[in-house]
Amino acid sequence: MLEYILAKYNFWIYVVLMMIGLYAMMGKRNLVKKLIGMNIFQTSIILFFVSIGVKKGGATVPIIMGHGHGHGQHLIKVADYLNPLPHVLMLTAIVVSIATTGVALATLILIYKRYHTLEEDEILAIRKDPSSYKTLG
Amino acid sequence: MKNWFKLISWVAVIMTGALLIYGIHDMPAWGDPDSPANAHVSPRYILEATEKTATPNIVSAVLADYRGYDTLGETTVIFTAAISCLFLLRRRGGKK
Amino acid sequence: MIWQLDLFLLLFVIICALAAINIKDLLSAVIILGAYSFFMCLLWAEMGAVDVAFTEATVSAGVGTVLFVAAVFKTVRRSKD
Structure with a gap:
C-alpha cells in the first residue's frame, strides 16, 4: 500500500490540494475565504497539468540550445526537451484565473457596500428579513 | 444547521477526492517520456518550431505563432474583465 | 528534477494552503496566499516550466495579492471562520 502511494x-498531493480548495469553496462562510x-483549486489543476509535461532522464527547459551560433546543423532530439504544450x-489559464479573481473581488466590494458584511449566512438572513439590516453610519 | 452544512460539504469533498484517487490508478508514471501526453503532439512542436518560426523558445513560438488566435482570445478575456471591473466599481450618482 | 526538493516544496505548499484557509484574519490569509503562490512558482521552476513560473510570480503572486489586499482594505478585515 505504501509503495503504491509512493510510486505516484x-x-x-495534487488531489489533497484540490480537496482543500473545494472544501474552502463549499464549507467556509466568508466570501474572501471562498475566493x-x-x-x-485553480492552482492545483494548473500544477497537475504542468507536471504532466515533465520528462525524466536529462530533459531540460524547452528552449532550443545552440540556436543562432555557428550555424551548424544541430540534431534536435525530442527526449532532450520538456513537453512545451x-x-x-497553463500560461493562458493563469492569466484567465487572475481576470476571474479581479471581477470576483469587484463584485465582493459591491456586496459589502450593499449589505455591510461578507459572511454568507448574515447576507442570507438580511435577504430573508430586511429589518435585521444594520447600517454602518 | 451550521454543523449539518459542514458535514455535507465534507462528504462531498471526500467523495470527489476518492473519485480522483481512483483516477490516479490509470495515470502513467510520473515523468515518463513515452506517456501519451509526451508522445503525440508535442514532438512535432519541438522538432519543427525553430525551423518554422526562427524562435529558440518553443513556448513563445507556440504561444504567439502556432496558437496566436488563442492568445488573441485570452487578451479579449482580460479586456472584458477590465471593462467589467470598471463598470462595477464606477461611482454611482455622481450627477445627483 | 530532485525529488527531495520537490517533496519539500509540495509540503510547504500544502501547509500554506491550510494556513490560508484556517486563519481568521483576512489580511494574514491573503498574504499567506501570496506566499503560497511564490512556493508554487518555485515548484514550477523546479519542474522546468520557467515561463509558467515567471507568469505566476508576476501575475498571480504580484497582481493577485495586490488585488486581494486592496479588496480587504475596502471591505472588512475580520472573518468568522
Missing part, C-alpha cells in the same frame, strides 16, 4: 506521491479556495496552455 505527487498526484496524491482563496477558488485560487487554490502544457506550459503554453
Whole structure:
C-alpha cells in the first residue's frame, strides 16, 4: 500500500490540494475565504497539468540550445526537451484565473457596500428579513 | 444547521477526492517520456518550431505563432474583465 | 528534477494552503496566499516550466495579492471562520 502511494506521491498531493480548495469553496462562510479556495483549486489543476509535461532522464527547459551560433546543423532530439504544450496552455489559464479573481473581488466590494458584511449566512438572513439590516453610519 | 452544512460539504469533498484517487490508478508514471501526453503532439512542436518560426523558445513560438488566435482570445478575456471591473466599481450618482 | 526538493516544496505548499484557509484574519490569509503562490512558482521552476513560473510570480503572486489586499482594505478585515 505504501509503495503504491509512493510510486505516484505527487498526484496524491495534487488531489489533497484540490480537496482543500473545494472544501474552502463549499464549507467556509466568508466570501474572501471562498475566493482563496477558488485560487487554490485553480492552482492545483494548473500544477497537475504542468507536471504532466515533465520528462525524466536529462530533459531540460524547452528552449532550443545552440540556436543562432555557428550555424551548424544541430540534431534536435525530442527526449532532450520538456513537453512545451502544457506550459503554453497553463500560461493562458493563469492569466484567465487572475481576470476571474479581479471581477470576483469587484463584485465582493459591491456586496459589502450593499449589505455591510461578507459572511454568507448574515447576507442570507438580511435577504430573508430586511429589518435585521444594520447600517454602518 | 451550521454543523449539518459542514458535514455535507465534507462528504462531498471526500467523495470527489476518492473519485480522483481512483483516477490516479490509470495515470502513467510520473515523468515518463513515452506517456501519451509526451508522445503525440508535442514532438512535432519541438522538432519543427525553430525551423518554422526562427524562435529558440518553443513556448513563445507556440504561444504567439502556432496558437496566436488563442492568445488573441485570452487578451479579449482580460479586456472584458477590465471593462467589467470598471463598470462595477464606477461611482454611482455622481450627477445627483 | 530532485525529488527531495520537490517533496519539500509540495509540503510547504500544502501547509500554506491550510494556513490560508484556517486563519481568521483576512489580511494574514491573503498574504499567506501570496506566499503560497511564490512556493508554487518555485515548484514550477523546479519542474522546468520557467515561463509558467515567471507568469505566476508576476501575475498571480504580484497582481493577485495586490488585488486581494486592496479588496480587504475596502471591505472588512475580520472573518468568522
